[in-house]
Amino acid sequence: MPHLDIIDLNASYGSVGVLKGVNLSVERGEVVSLVGPSGSGKSTLLRVLVGLTPPSGGRIVVDGTTIDYRSKSSLKAARDRMAIVFQQYNLFQNMDVMRNVTIAPVQIKGRQRAEVEADATKILARMGLADKHHSYPDQLSGGQQQRVALARALALKPEILLLDEVTSALDPELVNEVLDAIRALAAEGMTMLIVSHEMAFVKEVSSKVVMMDKGQVVEAGPPREIIDAPKTDRAKEFFGKILRH
Amino acid sequence: MERIIAQLPRFFSPENIYFLLQGMAMTLTLTIVGCVLGFLLAFIIVYVRQTPGWWAVPMRLVAIAYVEIFRRIPFLVVTYLVLFFIAAFVKQASVFVIALVAICIYSTAYTADIIRGGFESVARQQIEAATAMNFSRWQTLTKVIMPQSWPVILPPAIVFMVSFIKDTSLVSQVGVFELTFRGKELNNAGFSGVLVFGTIALLYFVMSYPLTRFGAWLEQRLAASRHHRPQRQLR
Numbered sequence: 001m002p003h004l005d006i007i008d009l010n011a012s013y014g015s016v017g018v019l020k021g022v023n024l025s026v027e028r029g030e031v032v033s034l035v036g037p038s039g040s041g042k043s044t045l046l047r048v049l050v051g052l053t054p055p056s057g058g059r060i061v062v063d064g065t066t067i068d069y070r071s072k073s074s075l076k077a078a079r080d081r082m083a084i085v086f087q088q089y090n091l092f093q094n095m096d097v098m099r100n101v102t103i104a105p106v107q108i109k110g111r112q113r114a115e116v117e118a119d120a121t122k123i124l125a126r127m128g129l130a131d132k133h134h135s136y137p138d139q140l141s142g143g144q145q146q147r148v149a150l151a152r153a154l155a156l157k158p159e160i161l162l163l164d165e166v167t168s169a170l171d172p173e174l175v176n177e178v179l180d181a182i183r184a185l186a187a188e189g190m191t192m193l194i195v196s197h198e199m200a201f202v203k204e205v206s207s208k209v210v211m212m213d214k215g216q217v218v219e220a221g222p223p224r225e226i227i228d229a230p231k232t233d234r235a236k237e238f239f240g241k242i243l244r245h
Numbered sequence: 246m247e248r249i250i251a252q253l254p255r256f257f258s259p260e261n262i263y264f265l266l267q268g269m270a271m272t273l274t275l276t277i278v279g280c281v282l283g284f285l286l287a288f289i290i291v292y293v294r295q296t297p298g299w300w301a302v303p304m305r306l307v308a309i310a311y312v313e314i315f316r317r318i319p320f321l322v323v324t325y326l327v328l329f330f331i332a333a334f335v336k337q338a339s340v341f342v343i344a345l346v347a348i349c350i351y352s353t354a355y356t357a358d359i360i361r362g363g364f365e366s367v368a369r370q371q372i373e374a375a376t377a378m379n380f381s382r383w384q385t386l387t388k389v390i391m392p393q394s395w396p397v398i399l400p401p402a403i404v405f406m407v408s409f410i411k412d413t414s415l416v417s418q419v420g421v422f423e424l425t426f427r428g429k430e431l432n433n434a435g436f437s438g439v440l441v442f443g444t445i446a447l448l449y450f451v452m453s454y455p456l457t458r459f460g461a462w463l464e465q466r467l468a469a470s471r472h473h474r475p476q477r478q479l480r
Contacts, residue, residue, distance in 0.1 A: 050377040090374035094392035104378040
């Protein structure tokens with residue numbers, strides 16, 4: 001049984017269809033990367049998964065349970081299992097690092113503060129942020145903020161981690177520190193669905209690459225097949241353009 | 246001029262000073278109680294107005310209509326409306342209560358838009374991050390939106406309150422013993438109008454100025470506090 005199964009998923013912004021029958025499955029412990037031109041629906045797919053954009057058709061199944069996005073309790077359960085990290089980090093500007101990481105586990109999940117803080121301390125140390133507990137987001141670099149965002153997602157103890165272009169807003173020299181953190185998570189067997197433009201990273205870390213265009217899956221398979229030897233013209237054109245330089 | 250100078254000792258008798266201080270106290274009470282109550286009510290109005298879902302449409306319309314209508318009616322007219330409305334049901338209603346109700350109605354309408362503007366200044370992404378982590382609407386509001394919108398809300402709210410110290414003079418029309426009403430009484434008692442209302446004007450200034458300075462200080466402090474400034478992000 002796939003950890004995450006997306007079946008004939010549709011979504012639209014107003015009358016514009018953004019996802020048109022997407023099929024995709026992610027096995028437990030697998031890292032699946034979504035690639036494709038902007039506007040192809042990759043980020044929308046992640047937004048639909050965490051209920052930020054409502055689906056207009058199709059099914060999303062997590063660990064055998066179909067999520068009903070119109071039901072508050074079903075959506076809540078889905079958000080308990082999947083955590084998302086955004087391109088722009090979206091850290092709470094009014095909270096320091098520690099509070100950003102601990103607020104949801106403590107206030108929303110009702111866990112003991114001491115236990116959550118001990119957890120958060122470990123996670124932040126792993127992210128190389130041991131000395132930043134009391135910094136505010138705007139005192140941190142982009143790379144640091146994005147690692148805090150990763151820590152915040154991990155503190156929720158998600159089963160599936162969704163990463164939406166997490167390095168796209170970073171200065172080039174900060175990209176690696178974030179990628180290293182993700183590499184380590186992948187090595188630990190965290191199920192991940194990643195939207196990324198870092199092709200070398202995608203190739204290295206993913207077990208499956210899914211190329212999307214115009215709201216549909218164009219090609220899916222192991223990275224070496226999809227990136228190095230795409231079969232469809234659309235994929236050939238896309239990878240040809242981005243890998244040339 | 247000679248008349249004024251001649252009246253000075255009698256005008257500043259302990260009795261009259263006490264009389265004026267009472268008027269000031271009434272003016273400040275009306276302003277502060279009215280604006281604080283109005284602020285709380287405005288908060289409810291904004292919360293209702295931003296409630297999503299079709300079932301909330303009638304409530305939203307009432308909230309919008311309330312703000313749009315009462316912002317466009319002069320305060321004095323609101324006061325008369327309240328006076329005659331309440332008088333129709335309650336014989337010998339207290340003019341203080343009537344004035345207070347009128348002030349609340351008016352300040353609610355005004356501060357509602359200030360609060361709404363503040364809430365809307367918080368980046369959408371902040372709210373999405375909270376939503377994706379299962380924050381309820383109330384939790385998102387109190388833990389993310391409100392702490393980030395105070396710097397946007399408080400300065401204009403204080404400006405409104407300061408300007409309302411002056412506008413309370415209008416409730417003297419329905420007979421509340423606030424500062425302006427006291428001035429009229431002293432004037433009727435034979436004191437020079439220039440003397441009486443010159444003093445009254447000075448007292449309004451004395452009440453408004455510190456609050457204006459406080460507002461300016463607060464605005465500067467909030468702008469300087471890096472941690473509570475809403476981050477402007479791409480929308």
